[in-house]
Amino acid sequence: MPELPEVETYVRELRPQLLGKRVVGGEVHWPRIIAIPEPDLFLELIRGRRFDSFGRRGKYMLLGLDSGETLIIHLRMTGEVRVQPATVEPDKHTHLLLALDSGERLHYRDPRKFGRIWLVGDPADVLRKLGPEPLEDGFAPDDLGRGLAGRTASIKALLLDQSILAGVGNIYADEALFLARIDPRRLGGELSGDQVAALHGAVRTVLQAGIEGRGSSLQNYAPPSGEKGSFQEEHRVFRRTDQPCYICGTPIRRIVLAQRSTHFCPTCQS
DNA sequence: ACCACAACCTGGCCGC
DNA sequence: TGCGGCCAGGTTGTGG
Structure with missing residues (x-):
């Protein structure tokens, strides 16, 4: 489920619940x-x-x-982390429990079991294939342009490629392409310099807005605090199939690209 | 190197 | 109520 804004919200909300606490036991x-x-x-360990x-x-x-090692968690589609009082019992989808010295327990829950957890000395062992962080100051249009140059996959597929850009997933890819007015079926290597620059700006805009809304809460997803995010209210195209484009009124289309649902306005995005 | 696609899993929803 | 089919915010491995 979660993309960069949802994971950032997770980090912000879990940080005060976990910092300084010690693991006293666990079960996998x-x-x-x-x-x-x-x-x-x-x-x-x-x-x-x-x-x-x-x-x-x-x-x-x-x-x-405090050992110098790093615990890395990727939630993939349905992972959830919660810090719960000891009285809260795990359900059948809870795959890791860590008891804390505060008396609470960290629950890692994941119905589809796609999420993964690593404990490593050097995080680069896990993260080395990732492309640039889109919200860092140093991320420039040329950094995106280099990742797209010469590529013959669709721009939608390339935005989902974490080695070109880290953190964009299906929601924010569709929203960024709409904001940049680019057809998701266009090939990466055929975008003009202006289009690459527009897309670079659009990716940053939608990710930042996503963080400000504390992410998108579809279905039952909610950040650790339990209060749902609000960015789904600002989606312009994502899961708005057949509903009118907010700019021109044309029905939003849904197609499949890179095996993923893709939503766009056939009039505004060309 | 690049691209497309199956696989990894379970649950919710919809139509019959 | 049950069953089949489709859908789901992600990544990896495989084969061309």
Whole structure:
């Protein structure tokens, strides 16, 4: 589910709930969610460790431990992290429980089991293929242009490629392409310099607006505080199939690109 | 190197 | 109520 704005919201809301707390025990109920190391060693290494820092890279959450190691969590489609009182019992979708010295427990819950968790000495081992952070000051139109140059995949597929740009997913790709007035079927390498610059600006605008709305809450998704985000109210095209474009009134179209639902205005985006 | 697509999983919704 | 089909905010592995 979550893209950059949802993960950033997660980090902001979980940080005060976890910083300074220490892990005093844990249980893994679905071993495959622990990517590195083996689950038994994972639990051995994390027991007794304190959370010292909390950050984000792309759609990954990075929790720095007092051992110098980093706990990395990727929620993929349906992962959730909650810090709960000890009285809250895990349900059948809770795959990792970490007991904290505060008496609470961290629950990692994930109905589709796509999410992954790593415990590594060097985060680069997990993150090295990621492209630039779109909201960093140093991210320039040329950085995006270099990633798209010569590519013959659709611009929609390339925006979803985390090695070109980190953090954009299906919602924000569609919204950015609408804002930049670019047809999602256009090939990456055929965009003009002006279009690349417009897309660069649009990606930053929609991600920033997403963060300000505390993410998009579709279905039952909500950030750790439990209060839903609001950016879904600002979607211009995403899941607005057959509804009128807010600019020109043309019905929004849904097509499939890169195996993902893609929504666009056939009049505004060409 | 690049591209398209199956696979990984479960649950919700819709029509019959 | 049950069943089949489709949908879901992501990434990885495989084959061409």
